[in-house]
Amino acid sequence: MDAPAARPLGHDTHEVTNQPPPYGGENAWTGDALLRSAVAREGAAWVEARAHALGALVAGEHLQTLAEQANRHTPELRTHDRYGHRVDAVEYHPAYHELMSAAFGAGVHSLAWTAEREGAFVARAALNYLWNQGENGVACPVTMSFAAVHVLRNEPALALEWEPKILAETYDPRPLPIMEKRAATVGMAMTEKQGGSDLRANATRAEPAGGGDYVLTGHKWFCSAPMSDGFLTLARTGKDLSCFLVPRSLPDGTRNRFLIQRLKDKVGNRSNASAEIEYDGTWAHRVGEEGRGIPTIIEMTHLTRFDIVVANAGMMRAALVQALHHCEHRSAFGRRLVEQPLMRNVLADLALEWEAATLLAFRLARAFDRHADSRERLLGRIVTPVAKYWVCKRINAFAVEAMECLGGSGYVEESPLARLYREAPVNGIWEGSGNVIALDVLRSIAKEPACVEAFFAEIAEAAAGEPRLAHLVDALKADLADAGALEVRARRVVEEMAVALQAALMTRHAAPAAADAFIATRLEGDWGACFGTLPARVDCGQLIDRARARA
Ligand SMILES: Cc1cc2nc3c(=O)[nH]c(=O)nc-3n(C[C@H](O)[C@H](O)[C@H](O)COP(=O)(O)OP(=O)(O)OC[C@H]3O[C@@H](n4cnc5c(N)ncnc54)[C@H](O)[C@@H]3O)c2cc1C
Incomplete structure (x- = not known):
């Protein structure tokens, strides 16, 4: 018996009609006259070339696919290695790393500090507005790294070491001490179980260890982007709260005691990990005046x-x-x-x-x-x-x-x-x-x-x-x-x-x-x-x- 004639694969029962074509990926910068006029009026028309490149990227099919993948294949916590050593690592889908490279590579986190010209905050805001049309989970470490720069400037020695790495227009996820990194990201950990809005409820303790260094004991109930290189955090020195920088890696190359207990199973923002962490003899450096952690x-x-x-x-x-x-x-x-x-x-x-x-x-x-x-x-x-x-x-x-x-x-x-x-x-x-x-x-x-x-x-x-x-x-x-x-x-x-x-x-x-x-x-x-x-x-x-x- 003869085999039936080969028929093309597809719908045999109906034609697909009245469906919109795939979104064409129009450049999110050139396609948005209102944005461009607002940016020019507020003093940053000079961001044109960067915004044009980012506008093409965020609307493009490749970035949209990465966003979809990074949110579908969510981060996983690996507390121990196969030999039983504690590693406290969060593993991300490659799409997440590519998104991080794209955002940090475009200076979405840094342009306000690096441009050194009139309109730098407006210019960076344009990049942030565009990036948030691409993927929002990565916007969390972008924003925290941007904002951390301002706080770290309270400690010139820390700023000297960290700022060039935070401001670098590249992404380096390697778990290394800050001096060995090409680029760094910074998160913040304030919220505890007994209170997030009311930071005065923070109970984490800090014991002085000499030279502005401290050892922390306590927990944080929410800590996003836990694979960042450092965290600004609050802990009690005596009866008042002070602000600290907790590096993930110590200068000798070992990992700081930053224990990731679990990852939150969140409604959205799924490409971005948010963790519960514990400090147990965790090394930290004070930032700003003692007792003035909240301000x-x-x-x-x-x-x-x-x-x-x-x-x-x-x-x-x-x-x-x-x-x-x-x-x-x-x-x-x-x-x-x-x-x-x-x-x-x-x-x-x-x-x-x-x-x-x-x-x-x-x-x-x-x-x-x-x-x-x-x-x-x-x-x-x-x-x-x-x-x-x-x-x-x-x-x-x-x-x-x-x-x-x-x-x-x-x-x-x-x-x-x-x-x-x-x-x-x-x-x-x-x-x-x-x-x-x-x-x-x-x-x-x-x-x-x-x-x-x-x-x-x-x-x-x-x-x-x-x-x-x-x-x-x-x-x-x-x-x-x-x-x-x-x-x-x-x-x-x-x-x-x-x-x-x-x-x-x-x-x-x-x-x-x-x-x-x-x-x-x-x-x-x-x-x-x-x-x-x-x-x-x-x-x-x-x-x-x-x-x-x-x-
Ligand atoms: C996805 C995600 C990621 C997060 N990542 C981080 C992170 O990286 N670092 C970090 O430190 N925190 C993080 N948080 C925590 C977040 O900042 C807190 O959840 C938030 O500040 C609220 O604190 P809370 O959950 O303790 O709620 P509560 O402080 O208990 O507040 C509960 C409700 O009460 C209201 N309320 C509080 N005080 C008053 C008042 N005086 N009068 C009237 N209403 C009041 C609040 O508005 C809120 O609606 C994250 C949260 C989420 C959801």
Whole structure:
């Protein structure tokens, strides 16, 4: 009997139609006119070549495949070697190492410190925004290494040894003493079982061992990127807390006593390991003044909080781009989704939220650049927690809505939206959870009342020409002046501060129609409880086109 004629492999039962083509990987820098204008306005147009290269990388298929692999094949803890020796190693999929090489090789962690020119923080923020469209787990060691530089400068001898390795634009995962490394990463370990937000509860003890060295005993309940080369940590010297650097390797080449007990099984952020660790006779060097551990390490969290604001704006962009791509190519009920009036309302509303978050992030970055100017320093002090609180709240609803734009295809692991959705809540928890951040705003105001003046001065010009914003400013001033139950009202006040500043930035820099839609909805309340509830008079097409505008 003759064999049946060979038929091509594939679907014999149906044709595949009405599916969007694979996302084309448009350069995330050149494809984002709003980003480019914000970066140029805030003083870092010179980052063009780096941003162009990174924009191509993060949107490319290769990096997206690495991101998918590194999050599917999660890190594993190996406590002992085959002979029973303790090794405390975390083993990562090769994709993770390649991602680390890409991020650190691009200077995403270091450009703010190495560029030595006007706009360095804005330039680095552009890289961070772009990187967070590629992969978010690696963003954790990137951010911690960036922020650690500032704290280590408290100890010039340590900074001399560590800083050139941290700032190197390369990645060296070898477990070696710092002097033998080509590059180093630094993490931080503060949170203990009995308290994370309230660091005063830290119980780890530090005994002096001579020459600024100490020996630590205790534990940390969360310690991310545990294969970093060093960790900034808190421990008690006497009754007060001091800040320490714990190196993973000792100068003689042996490993420090840094015992990894387990890895957390996390909701998202899965490519990045987060460990529970114990210090048991662990060698450490003090950083900063004895007994001033919290003020010393809090400088690091000020920078990581800033980074989170920028990261969330980047994540909003990533989610929006996927939603737009799908809706441009998918049809239902005889029309492309992007042409359906109700879907246009959803996409336009998301675009407004992303634009306001991006303007806020890059204005904040400029405040870090101009730290020497006291008004900018005060502005950075107060806007960092205000913006951290707000964009971390908005990203969750944003990610869900963007996912829904893809229908069922958004809810499967092959879609980048699944990863973004699971990643979204973590930025609102670490580096200070919502309530703690809202209370930090009140604390900043109490400590440096001039912060409030700097804040209102930033909004004044826009408010002078926009009565609806002026009305909110008056209400906010009254709210802040009323000390009664201010703590209970903290979230509400911080939310209003964030929206007022976003409205001022939209008034100054966005198209008039976009600023008007933002103010009508977010300030005046002509809006529903979900995205996609812009009033019918809003020109959604114009807002969507702004999000699609290329340079
Ligand atoms: C994935 C991941 C990785 C992490 N990596 C690290 C790391 O590398 N290093 C590190 O040190 N930590 C790390 N953390 C820990 C993180 O910083 C803490 O979980 C966070 O600061 C909250 O502390 P907590 O878990 O002890 O919660 P708690 O402090 O118990 O807070 C619980 C809730 O109570 C609220 N709350 C606290 N105080 C008040 C108050 N006065 N009024 C009202 N509400 C309040 C908080 O906002 C929060 O919602 C990580 C966490 C996660 C999820």
